[in-house]
Amino acid sequence: MRETIEFRIAERDARLHLEPGLGVSLGGSIRKVVLPMGDARVQRIAQLNHAYGKRGDAFFMSWNLRRSYTERELRSAELLNWVVRAHFEPTGSMCGTVYDASSECPHCGAGARQVSELLLDTRRIPKGKDIAQTLSGEMVVSSRFASAFLEQGLRGAEFHPVLHHGRGALQASDWRQLVVTSKPLVLSPRTVAGNNPFDLDEAGAFRCPLGHVAGLNQISELYVEKADRDDADLWVTDTLFGDRRGELRPEPRLLISPRLRDVLWAMDAKGYALEAAHFV
Numbered sequence: 001m002r003e004t005i006e007f008r009i010a011e012r013d014a015r016l017h018l019e020p021g022l023g024v025s026l027g028g029s030i031r032k033v034v035l036p037m038g039d040a041r042v043q044r045i046a047q048l049n050h051a052y053g054k055r056g057d058a059f060f061m062s063w064n065l066r067r068s069y070t071e072r073e074l075r076s077a078e079l080l081n082w083v084v085r086a087h088f089e090p091t092g093s094m095c096g097t098v099y100d101a102s103s104e105c106p107h108c109g110a111g112a113r114q115v116s117e118l119l120l121d122t123r124r125i126p127k128g129k130d131i132a133q134t135l136s137g138e139m140v141v142s143s144r145f146a147s148a149f150l151e152q153g154l155r156g157a158e159f160h161p162v163l164h165h166g167r168g169a170l171q172a173s174d175w176r177q178l179v180v181t182s183k184p185l186v187l188s189p190r191t192v193a194g195n196n197p198f199d200l201d202e203a204g205a206f207r208c209p210l211g212h213v214a215g216l217n218q219i220s221e222l223y224v225e226k227a228d229r230d231d232a233d234l235w236v237t238d239t240l241f242g243d244r245r246g247e248l249r250p251e252p253r254l255l256i257s258p259r260l261r262d263v264l265w266a267m268d269a270k271g272y273a274l275e276a277a278h279f280v
């Protein structure tokens with residue numbers, strides 16, 4: 001597994017503190033720097049960010065951790081984190097999908113229940129993908145993925161209709177809402193969550209006191225408890241990541257079995273990445 005981190009840094013700050021040839025300039029005002037996680041310069045950037053933080057500023061504007069695997073590593077994984085890469089908006093609620101917020105946690109905002117069919121502007125779903133997600137975490141899959149899942153006798157999900165909400169009356173669409181029905185896998189405390197890889201939220205500002213949310217971001221690979229897992233092929237984690245802000249909602253992570261991985265590979269599905277995950 002190869003872990004890299006991408007930073008976006010204001011060009012004037014980068015010029016002040018980083019070697020001139022490091023990274024690429026995006027439009028002249030932002031420097032994009034991609035480094036292996038183990039690189040000494042990552043620690044240097046973390047220290048600079050810490051120092052900037054003391055005066056209420058930040059050295060990097062954003063970060064993005066990526067893990068890449070060889071096919072052999074993914075083939076030998078006992079469990080995989082199914083990472084959705086295709087995102088779109090408007091969200092379901094912006095298109096008229098009805099949610100019952102009475103069950104929402106007052107601390108973290110998790111737990112609103114969808115009580116209508118999923119309404120979306122399906123023209124906004126990225127073309128050619130087999131899985132995609134709105135900013136609120138609503139997940140849709142292609143009808144060809146839903147058919148393959150059912151034909152292969154895989155377990156742990158239902159596929160509900162997605163209605164197209166355009167200018168006129170609601171219309172049926174080729175998309176299906178992915179509804180995970182298996183028993184959620186219990187997230188192990190070995191999974192690292194935090195604000196960023198250098199700030200693990202010691203104060204717990206983004207951890208729900210009732211335990212619904214582990215933190216703002218997933219930092220490490222996923223570790224889940226092996227005890228009392230059901231024999232499904234698709235699961236969500238019982239604990240979520242993220243924040244309730246605007247259209248954003250805390251979201252679980254998706255986990256899949258090697259059988260479902262093989263189905264995704266056989267159909268050459270699009271719109272996702274895979275990471276190794278672990279039972280403990």
Ligand SMILES: [Zn+2]
Nearest residue numbers: 105108208212
């Ligand atoms: Zn909560």
